Amino acid sequence: MDYTVKQLADLADVTPRTLHYYDEIGLLRPSSIGENGYRYYNDTAALRLQQILFYRELDLSLDEIGAILASAGFDVEAALHQHRQALQQRISRLNHLIDTIDNTIQHLRGEKEMSTQELFQGFDDETQARYEQEAAELYGAETVRESSRRWKSYTAEDKARIMAEGGQTYRDLAHMLDRDPADADVQAAMGRWHQHIRAFYEPTPDILRGLGHAYEEQPEFAAFYEAIHPDMPGFLRRAIDRYVDML
Template sequence: MFTVKQLSDMAGVTPRTLRHYDRIGILKPSRIGDNGYRYYGEESVLSMQQILLYRELGLPLEEIGAIMGRRDFDVSAALESHKVELGKRMRRLELLTATVDRTILHLKGGKPMESKEIFAGLSPEQEEKFALEAEQMYDPQIVRESNRKWKAYSAEKKASILAEGTQVYVELLAAMPQGAAAPAVQALVQRWRTNMDHFWTPRLDQLVALAENYCADPRFKANFDAVDPQLAEFMVEAVKVYCMRAKA
């Protein structure tokens, strides 16, 4: 059992913050002593970590309470989704750093910048555009489901799925000169989609969002970049074409 001071020191917040979280009901003490003192158990420590992670990602406390209050709330699944969100954050900061670099060059008499470019990484941008789709995609439930599915495969099966993945990327690279609409490229997209089925089957409209996320998330983008730096962008183009045709 921890006292207010102990937990607040651990988490790097003030006692006032804990009182606030108690008041609004997102972190109730495990026990309240006869003297009125708040006492927190080990499970409160994990809850506090969750709260601070959500807060770090910009969620208002009220929503945090709503999410964590649901009885089907799964800590492990939430942590997985945090990883994804943290990845997004990091690549936003990478974009921002690039913008700062460009501005420095611009001021040193370098090439001109468009007014819009100056705020790349600062303004919410088009990330809000598919924020909803992304949210659905990184829904803890879906993440958990795909993890479950993936873990059920044997080592050999995992190897063949991953190998098929890199195989597709490399063949895609070879087919790049033909353009995104070429039959060979579209066939590769089809192979990619089939391979994706091994851990999640997205709806057609989610497929583009999935590709865009793959190319934005630094963890996945590294795999594309390993093959070729322009591959990620090309991939998104090809998937867009694929979806447009499939819809018709």
């Protein structure tokens, strides 16, 4: 069966522009061009598009995908088995992350105690290394080292108290989402949030503001706070901006 650009785009849930671009770069050529100038794709092309989308799901670049598909030893069935294994591993990791999110929400609500190690269950070594690198680039390597030193210096009781205080602050803020970020109670809570951050390191105003924007813009942070309430990330960013403006 042959498909027009729009038909194949609809089936694959991509835009027609995506298919045009894949044609331009030689990644997915039309199977034929009709007398009317329309591009048509057959079942073989549809299968190739499926492979492209699987590899995109695994975060490969288009150049990398093109090289794989063009290799002499490429085997569709073998590739499908590899995709299945990779996706199973990703599903397992995401399930761990979902459990961590659920447990952390319970922790913030005061319904569950969590150790610091448990806060990071589900994050693989590569992801944690990326976070550490991003933190070093954003806050400076010395700040990251200081945070690690401070945390290691605390007793188990200190750590439990710090996490409980932080959880209470987020619970307080979650009950103020209908207020203006400049509200006195909101800003008092932001002061407690600031003190919570200081338990880890001494943040500059720029770092505080950067945290607020990260809460809203970075997918991992945003997903965490959206699980508490969909409006939480944006509210935190606005409240932090206001707090920093008043420092």
